[in-house]
Amino acid sequence: MSDKILIVDDEVEIADLIEVYLTNENFTVYKFYSAKEALECINTTVLDVAILDIMLPEIDGFTLCQKIRSKYTYPIIMLTAKDEEMDKITGLTLGADDYITKPFRPLELVARVKSQLRRYKKYNPAHSEDEETGTLTHSGLVMKLKTYECFLNEKPIILTPTEFSILRILLENKGQVISAEELFHRIWKDEYYSKSNNTITVHIRHLWEKMNDTLNKPKYIKTIWGVGYKIEG
The missing domain is CATH 3.40.50.2300 (Response regulator)
Structure with a gap:
């Protein structure tokens, strides 16, 4: 089909x-x-x-x-x-x-x-043929990779595919700083990125809102100014 x-x-x-x-x-x-x-x-x-x-x-x-x-x-x-x-x-x-x-x-x-x-x-589980069964966790945050579900303190968070991908990459690389450029290329796998591209920044803001996080004192996704983003290990 x-x-x-x-x-x-x-x-x-x-x-x-x-x-x-x-x-x-x-x-x-x-x-x-x-x-x-x-x-x-x-x-x-x-x-x-x-x-x-x-x-x-x-x-x-x-x-x-x-x-x-x-x-x-x-x-x-x-x-x-x-x-x-x-x-x-x-x-x-x-x-x-x-x-x-x-x-x-x-x-x-x-x-x-x-x-x-x-x-x-x-x-989307309805389309997925992925056999991954892993679960990523961090301080009350739970991502189920097989069913593509995300929970924060046991409450579901509804994420778009892009938001899910960004959060997954950051969780899989806890403690490491991932640049916006690297996130862009790992998600879109193309060469359309430029330094003026705000796509990742806006999606990060969306994640902050959905996770009740803040820019000044983030509990989950931290901004490393001039470098990128990370979740503490």
Whole structure:
């Protein structure tokens, strides 16, 4: 069964182009030119990845991202019309997993979709064929790798695939400082990182919020300024 990809973009030519490239990769594509049109599909179809343009009529991509993230954990890739850092940060803060700036190379977008799918399938027990049975623990924090569940003081924490991956890497390397660049490459396995990339920073902030942690006195994820992040061993 092919993976199901949602495309929402009011620029018809771009939406159609993305559809062609994804269809050529044997994905099943659900294409819409407005968020209102897409909502019924989102609520009735089991999707694997959503690609959302930010500048949509009536309901923008940020709002649609929030609606999806309130119910589902599948990856969301935001399309930004211009290279504005605030758009990217806002999308990531609302639960998006990745972003790509227009104009983009269609093959780059396909690569991003495949990268997100790899992690989503590994993270989601319904898709996973992973045989890992390990459990990572630290000061009341428990990560179950086989079922991709996370608990803090016995209470479940709902993490996106990206958040789960970051926390797992830090727990597996307790006591070591992992740079944002290394985290980015280990998660996305591509070369799209730049020093101005705030993707990891925003996801770390999300983890702090979900774990009731603070930047000034973190109990779990500590920032080593100018170097990276770590969880004390």
